[in-house]
Amino acid sequence: MAKIKRRGESGAAKNYVTRNQALKKLQISLSDFRRLCILKGIYPREPLNKKRANKGSSAPASFYYHKDIQYLLHEPLLVKFREHKTFAKKLARALGRGEWALAKNLEDAKPVARLDHLVKERYPTFTLALQDLQDPLNLVHLFSTLPTNPIPGKTLVPSEIIAECSRLISEWKVWAIRTHSLRKVFLGIKGVYYECDVPGQGGEMVRVRWLEGYEFQQYVPTDVDFRILLTFLDLYRTLVSFVLFKLYTEENLVYPPPLDVELDEQGESVGAFRLVERKAGAEGADGTGQVSKKAVRKAIKGIKASGIDADVEMDEDAEVDEEKDEDEDFVERPSKAQEVEDVAPAPLTTYNSLLATSSTPSTSRQSLLFSPYTFYLSRETSSRTWEFVIRALGGKVVTSLTAPSPDNASNADSITHVIVDRPMTAESMREMEAGRKWVWIQPQWVADCVNRQKIISAEGYHPGQLLPPHLSPWDGEGDVYRPWLEDQEKAAIEAADEAAENDEAEQDALDESEDESGSESESESASYPPALLASARDPTNATLLHAAELEAETNGTSHTTFRTQLKAATKANASKVTAPAPAKGEEDLRRIMMSNKKSKLYEKMQYSNRLKAEEKEKLEAKREAIEKKKRKGLKV
Template sequence: MGKLRKKGESGAATLYIARNQALNKLQLSLPDFRRLCILKGIYPVEPKNKKKVNKGSSANRTYYYVKDIQWLAHEPVLNKFREFKSFLKKLKRAIGKEEPGTAERLEENKPVYTLDHIVKERYPTFIDAVRDLDDALSMVVLFSSLPQTDKIEGKVVKECKKLYVEFQHYVIASKSLRKVFFSIKGIYFQAEIFDHPVTWIMPYTFCQAMPADVDFRIMLTFIEFYKTLLGFINFKLFNSVGLFYPPKLTNVEMNSKHSVCGDSEMEEEGIAALSQSLLKLPQESNDEVELDQFPLETEDDEQLQKARKEQENIGRLQNLFSNCKIFLSREVPRDCLVFIIRSFGGKVSWSSSLALGSTFDETDEEITHQIVDRPLQGRKFLSRYYVQPQWIADSVNYQKLLPVEDYFPEVDLPAHLSPFVKEEEGDYIPPERQAMLDEMKEKVAPEKEENIDKISQTPTLTKEERNLAKMVMPKKNKRLLEKIEYSKRKKSSMVKKLQDKRKAIDDQKSVKKVKIK
């Protein structure tokens, strides 16, 4: 007879470890343990059977995998945490004994750690990092707009702003921006980086209120890792398009009345303005022929034509504003509009008294459009169009320059539709979105249209046939079918309400137009 094992020494109980046990094993405080788990990407898990793991007890506890805790025990940053804890004790003792020399020496030898090796562990390849860039970029953009407080240092805000500006310059140089949407929460962007969509949100440039119920210590731990990650990504992205990193301006001279800044500050402000191109690396002579220019033998003619058509559409989108010279008025959001316009090949500037980086004045006769968000006052130029900021975003989403008449100052703007919404069968589709979808259908290849016709010609069951099929169904499948039909009826009633609401709004607008006439 074999040796009997005690309860909790085999099976699922050996795979998990409680948080308090992990703290004792690693000899860490709870804040340091949370910080280390965030940096390493380790999160709590939920056992399938808590009683087996907790030796029969049903108490609510937080569990981790034993292998994850064993992995943390060998992390070099763990030793740095312990060294920093010892450093704080020595520093407090020196300050308490009034020994300024000792305290100064300890401050100079303060333990410092880097997260480079953790980034390489979590993202073995560059594409892995790009796939996980959405959250990192959104967090960096958020911190770049926060004010300096007792919880957030000004150094962190400045570093986040620098990293985001560098990323924006890459998007401008590569013309990889694809979608823009002005929402209540902020401005949504989507760029295509190495054939992967990267989506992030940028808050509006208002005074940010710091919520009291947010633990900024945890957020600062995330931002500490994300800064290192985004720094690696920016370096790789700049090299891929042949730009110097850190970025350098091709021409530091800018049209500005501010002359109190030094050369380094002027260059930093010019880079942050996004109005000028960056200095490129010296190009090496490349005699090799790129393989991507030649089709593979296995590729079909139809696939090649489809790929060429998509490339032509992308090329037109990338140069959407190439023939536009746009001036921004004082009241419009400058940072986001400059980024959008320059990402699609346009020229943009603003008043030199407003900020550094302006490239031409308002009196320039070559200006084609001026973005305004107030009733026109003062001098007007007949050689340009005055439009509201929504014209920029809608033109990007429709992939063409929309008629400016719908976006004149003091004109009721058309509906600003989100390009991130994917319509399903039975959903309510606004007329403007339907017009956009119809234009996209016209660009569909003929073979796809034939497939759509074949699908539409397939016979559907009559009401009697559906009832007969429902009668022979098992009870379980019949209940599931009834739930599906109920959800469809509910969705159709909601669509009907939205259609009636839209019709009432259109009727009111038509009545107003008649009264004005």
């Protein structure tokens, strides 16, 4: 006998639960439920049939997977939320009764929820964490630039959170400077875009891109729910801290790096941090005198890369340790006491002195692009941006001509380039040089050199000059332009010229007996430049279009005129080419992608078209028969 299914015990009604049902099951408030879903990465789902999922009700509701809610029942944060709710009740009661000593004791014993287990749960490997690092860095950058008290008498974001975000960003930049991992810079409308190559597990390089807003007074809107943003920020701060601890440990450095208060008060941003090495003896040895596993792996890779046939003998225990190290998850963050015990008494040095001893294998001549130069940043330039970019590529920075700098380059004679972002006269520049030879440039020159991976000419970048187009180095990603590379431009123009020459040769080989309209269209097309003609014959080719735009810019043609000519040439070329009929295979694929209703409608349309075609053929046959009889003089 078949079992009778009851309503709501199978199908969509069992797989989905509404938000109200989830709140009753978890026994938490709506705000805590939202925070828990953000931290755990659970979001609403859209069932195929909402009425079935809601057990026959058509009322609007938000649905979640039943398994996700069951998964939340075992979350340790639920206990912390309930403890915090109890703490809030006791604190309110103590304040209402005026029991200040009890309120102080309660505040000291306030329950704090840690999110370390969530980071390990959502990012089981280090590479996965690096691949998802863009949003955390963007949000941490945003909060690091917020004002501490934008509205008098109302605190939207605590000042401690803003200070911690600023510290995390500075530590991230110090690591990028130490390893010379910065690869690309783009000055966009929203801010400055950076991209770094970060080593993941197994030597895999992960590209991390983030956005940093420009330095100006931030406008904080009052209609934004900062509680949701702060919930995301709690998770992202923990994730960034884990990533930085792992990266600093891989570089044999202590995390967090200590801050030099004197340099910080002098206005130094990333230069105020000091780097403390964890190794005390020879290179590759940690504080206990043992050789680190990272140094062993680097030595083995060096032997393999050199091509020497050498037998590297390792114990079984070492092999097991190496495999375990490659596949290990996030490293447990040690306590402060453990850090002090593990760190050998190494001298404190600034990151500038450790710059040349980077252990990152990606360090090359391109990553040390500005190593021979010393830059002076004028007061109107963003020192936070250009100090990071220049030092990340091996250069030295001077922010004052009189005060000493962390690079000990206070002498103005060592300056090679001066970055100025305002118009200047020749007299003022000669007065500042005082007989020295400096290269005066605008900030865009630095970004263009980084993106093109070479030192370009300073012509066109002098103060007050109209700068060349600053194009994005990322090709075809979002609303960005194509990369500005001379080799690709020349190759595209040569290909367009060659295609235009071939087309002209084919036109000369055609029969000369054409009508006047055809000859006029040919004369008009011949008047267009060759790259524009090539782009008109293949409108989908982005390379030919880019070459045509460069050709128009070289010829001094405005953008409106260029677009008009390209549209006319494309239209003239399309009128000569007839579109081929779709093949039978393509038609079958279209039929497969249709729904049942559309497929039946399509069959009816095809049937009526066939009937019309047959009727037309019959009428044409009758007309031909009548014409034949008329020509023969027969009576119709």
